[in-house]
Amino acid sequence: MESLDTIFELCKEAGVHEQAVIPVEKIKFSDEVRHLCEVNYCGSYGKTWACPPGVGSVEECREKCMAFTQVYIFTTWHPLEDSLDLDGMQEGKAAHEEVCARVRKIFEENFAETLVLTSEGCGNCQTCTYPDAPCRFPDHMCPSVESYGIFVNEEAAEAGIHYINGANTVTYFGNVFF
Numbered sequence: 621m622e623s624l625d626t627i628f629e630l631c632k633e634a635g636v637h638e639q640a641v642i643p644v645e646k647i648k649f650s651d652e653v654r655h656l657c658e659v660n661y662c663g664s665y666g667k668t669w670a671c672p673p674g675v676g677s678v679e680e681c682r683e684k685c686m687a688f689t690q691v692y693i694f695t696t697w698h699p700l701e702d703s704l705d706l707d708g709m710q711e712g713k714a715a716h717e718e719v720c721a722r723v724r725k726i727f728e729e730n731f732a733e734t735l736v737l738t739s740e741g742c743g744n745c746q747t748c749t750y751p752d753a754p755c756r757f758p759d760h761m762c763p764s765v766e767s768y769g770i771f772v773n774e775e776a777a778e779a780g781i782h783y784i785n786g787a788n789t790v791t792y793f794g795n796v797f798f
């Protein structure tokens with residue numbers, strides 16, 4: 621197994637902007653985040669197994685996370701033309717998911733068990749099986765951080781990394797429990 625320093629270097633090379641490791645006990649889970657999901661600002665609520673309500677209750681999500689001892693928190697950031705640049709946000713999200721896949725591989729090569737959370741639902745399939753049939757790729761499905769009841773701004777503060785990275789940029793978060 622590589623040292624955490626080496627894993628940090630590999631993740632930087634994979635495109636990570638900021639990163640930190642904190643104990644899982646520092647992560648707070650809240651049903652309040654679910655209320656934000658229900659507003660459906662991202663349009664993913666009730667659309668995939670990776671988002672509420674399909675992802676399970678906040679308590680079920682918390683129990684899955686608490687089976688691990690540490691969480692690697694990372695960000696990617698992306699430039700926008702302006703604060704209404706929806707295409708830029710989509711491009712940023714796609715780029716974030718590519719980084720997330722590389723980070724996931726790094727952790728899977730070093731730890732027997734991991735749980736990966738990323739941003740805004742699951743885009744693995746053109747059409748999700750939800751709710752009619754089980755997920756096609758449960759081992760590669762990444763729920764969003766928020767779907768697990770985690771306030772991203774709070775975990776950013778705990779980890780000492782930036783929640784936002786300046787005007788006309790978008791920052792996306794990912795978590796790897798290990």
Ligand code: SF4
Nearest residue numbers: 742744745748755756
């Ligand atoms: S992997 Fe496919 S079936 Fe599973 S949650 Fe994602 S989109 Fe849905």
